[in-house]
Amino acid sequence: MTDLRVGIVGVGVMGADHAERVVRKTAGARLVAVSDADAGRAEALAGRLSPRSAGEPASTARHSGGSAYAETVRVVEDPMDLIAADDVDAVILASPGFAHAEQLFACLEHGKPVLCEKPLTMDAASALRVVEAEHKLGRQLIQVGFMRRFDPEYAALKQLLDSGDLGRTLLLHNVHRNKSAAPTFRSEMIVRDSMVHEVDVARWLFGEEITRITVHTPAPTSLVGDGVLDPQLAVFELANGAMADVEVFVNFQVGYEVRCEAVAERGSATIGLGSGVFTRAGERWGGTMPADFRIRFEQAYDIEVQRWVDATVRGAIDGPSAWDGYAAAAVCEAGLESLSTGKPVDVALADRSKVLG
Incomplete structure (x- = not known):
């Protein structure tokens, strides 16, 4: 061939x-x-x-x-x-x-x-x-x-939730932290270029569309320029009544960290707790943290x-x-409006059945 x-x-x-x-x-x-x-x-x-x-x-x-x-x-x-x-x-x-x-x-x-x-x-x-x-x-x-849909840990989490062994999935907690970002990486880019991954993860794991997003902005780290709102905390509301949150912090200084915890009716499951060997010795515990996304998500x-x-x-x-890309863009667009107003914003999503027949 x-x-x-x-x-x-x-x-x-x-x-x-x-x-x-x-x-x-x-x-x-x-x-x-x-x-x-x-x-x-x-x-x-x-x-x-x-x-x-x-x-x-x-x-x-x-x-x-x-x-x-x-x-x-x-x-x-x-x-x-x-x-x-x-x-x-x-x-x-x-x-x-x-x-x-x-x-x-x-x-x-x-x-x-x-x-x-x-x-x-x-x-x-x-x-x-x-x-x-x-x-x-x-x-x-x-x-x-x-x-992230191809990452073995995320794929295993998806399989577990779809199996129904833990009952209905109710909540999703996400953490998305970068060691550092360029000075040109502005507040809007945190939503459009970083948070967008969790937008897709939430839609994929729940199998539902996001209907509303609220982006909260705590006091920013002192390590960013004027006007940059970092970190950010977003809350997604989904069509089935479930909710997801994500903390995005692109100047975390420690390393690249992505975690996801799904909370269901009969238990919870967490991925991203650490790569490599997690050790406990000499009154210390820990493991390694990758420097950037290419290492964490190489596989x-x-x-x-x-x-x-x-x-x-x-x-x-x-x-x-392409629909997944469009849906993520629609959520991020609403997220940018919420970022500027501090208020919840409904996601304006086209009727999929009418668009795709």
């Missing part, structure tokens, strides 16, 4: 990580092209991942899946040209969120399956237009990069991309859909 030829748009932190993943870990896929607004960055990555740049014969260059690397990874200046290219079968979008709408419409126009990093788009209206455009094609091409990203490749070859998706 011929490898799926993948192009990546945006090769910053996440895009470069995916490029390495496609080349070194993903079976049945081959990285053929990259595009980035920073041409130098794209050239450097392409050079590093092209086997002959290191003197390695293309015929012997292999990744763990057993497929040969491309002879070279080419750089395409215009991302639209990459999407349209005949030698690109599928696209990973890791570009800035403001560029997603135009690039997603291009993927749909050219019939290219796409794994789109969050957010789907920057607002609910444009996200809904993407959903509608995909629906008109009669097949799903868009998968959204909510990788989730690996599984996500491999399953996306496998599903794409089958002509399907195997993960969060």
Whole structure:
């Protein structure tokens, strides 16, 4: 079987990580092209991942899946040209969120399956237009990069809750902490770029839509600039009467920490208590904490991309859909309004049955 030829748009932190993943870990896929607004960055990555740049014969260059690397990874200046290219079968979008709408419409126009990093788009209206455009094609091409669904701990929690062994799930408590964030990471980005993961987690674990969100802003840490509201505490209300909360703190200083506790009628379950060996010795206890999200969710990203490749070859998706991306955008849009007003805001969500038939 011929490898799926993948192009990546945006090769910053996440895009470069995916490029390495496609080349070194993903079976049945081959990285053929990259595009980035920073041409130098794209050239450097392409050079590093092209086997002959290191003197390695293309015929012997292999990744763990057993497929040969491309002879070279080419750089395409215009991302639209990459999407349209005949030698690109599928696209990973890791570009800035403001560029997603135009690039997603291009993927749909050219019939290219796409794994789109969050957010789907920057607002609910444009996200809904993407959903509608995909629906008109009669097949799903868009998968959204909510990788927590692929994390083994989250997957096990989902399986447990769906089994009914603990009874009906009533509450969800989430913690999402980063060691630090860039000075340019503003209050609104905490909602749209960080909290959005818990928005998807809540919808997925409960199997229900979020109908209302309230974002609370305690006194901010002294380690951020004026006007940045960090941490934030949000409360989600779901259509079935359940509730979820999330603390997002992007300048925690300690490390990267993500925890989730589900409280049900006959018990509770918690994930994210620590990776590696948890020790008790010499009147001390503890374990290790990863430095950033790429370490904590490395396995989730690996599984996500491999399953996306496998599903794409089958002509399907195997993960969060364009609708999931739209629903998350709608919740975050309401969250931004709540952030500015301090009041609960109802989520304005289109009728799924009318949009998707």
